[in-house]
Amino acid sequence: MEIIIIFIFGLIIGSFLNVVIYRLPAGMSLIFPPSSCPSCGQRLKPQHLIPVISYLWQKGRCAYCGAKIPFRYPLVELTTAFIFCFIYLKFGLTILTLKYVLFAVFLIPLFFLDLENYLLPDKLTYPLILVGIFINIITRDLSWKNLFFGVLTGFGVLFLLALVSRGGMGGGDIKLAAGMGAFLGFPFILETLFLAFFFGGLTGIILLVTKKKERKDLVPFGPFLIGAAFLTVFWGDEILKWYLKTFFF
Known part of the structure; x- marks a missing residue:
């Protein structure tokens, strides 16, 4: 019963x-x-705002003008529900x-904002810290x-990378990493940075090989x-534990 309540929440x-x-x-x-609907401006009623259900009932379209509703809306709702349940x-x-x-609650909107708009706004990253x-x-x-070294490492590693790459790393990424360091602490922020660089680099190689991106194209x-x-x-x-066991023991 608790898991159902958390999912709905x-x-x-x-x-x-x-x-x-x-x-x-x-x-x-x-x-x-x-x-309200971004297309026609009509104010939405409560029955149009039920998470996931309204999207399915309206077949992914505005109840007034029929404009297509981005799939991101139910995706964010379901992603948040499942992550809450996993936690x-x-x-x-x-x-x-x-x-x-x-x-x-901070990371989910930051994920989609950067993915869609290349934006990690201060209004979210500073409160995250x-x-x-x-x-x-x-x-x-x-x-x-x-806690101290978590914030310092998250901020410091990406700040140094931004200096070395001369703008290859944005200020929003630096503040995001500092905020993650505040939550995860040291040494787990190092693990997070390693995983991010690994998967980011791997994705970049795949995009270049498949010619989906050029070298100068931005990848959030x-x-x-x-x-x-x-x-x-x-x-x-x-x-x-797996990393230490594999490479050091």
């Missing part, structure tokens, strides 16, 4: 995160005006579940040393950081 939060993803780049308020199954009804649910520090004061699952790095962060949250210990 995730769908509801995911619906709000869709608002963040749509309105934040446009500089709109997240609260006012009420939700609950991993940590149970503990304070750590609250910590990582908050982590996900502050909330990460604050929540660790409550949970105390990280020592002050691990935020989604790789965020994907790696979720891997670390769920399987960080196992990945670290």
Whole structure:
């Protein structure tokens, strides 16, 4: 029963995160005006805003003008619901579940904003850092040393990379990595960065070989950081043990 409640809660939060993803780049308020169709401007009624169900019932189209609704809307809702459930199954009804649910609430919109708009806005990355520090004061699952070096490593590694590459790494990526360091701490932020570079590099090679991208084309790095962060949250210990056992023992 608890898992069903958490899944429904995730769908509801995911619906709000869709608002963040749509309105934040446009500089709109997240609260006012009420939700409306981007195509015809008609204000939507409650029955049009039920997560996933409304999309399926309306066959992915606006109930008024028939304009196509992006598939991203149910995707974000379902992604949020499933991630919340995975967090609950991993940590149970503990304070750590609250910590990582908050982590996900920041990471999910950042993932889609960077993927769609090449944007990691300060309005999300700065609060990510502050909330990460604050929540660790409550949970105390990280020592002050691990918290400090987590933030410093996340910020420092990408900042140095940005200097060396002369702009190859954006400021949003640097602040995102610092925020992830506040939540994950040291040494897990190092693991996250390694996974992000590995999968990001592999994807870049595939895109070049298949000629989907040219060398000068931009590829957002935020989604790789965020994907790696979720891997670390769920399987960080196992990945670290496997790595140490394989290469050092």
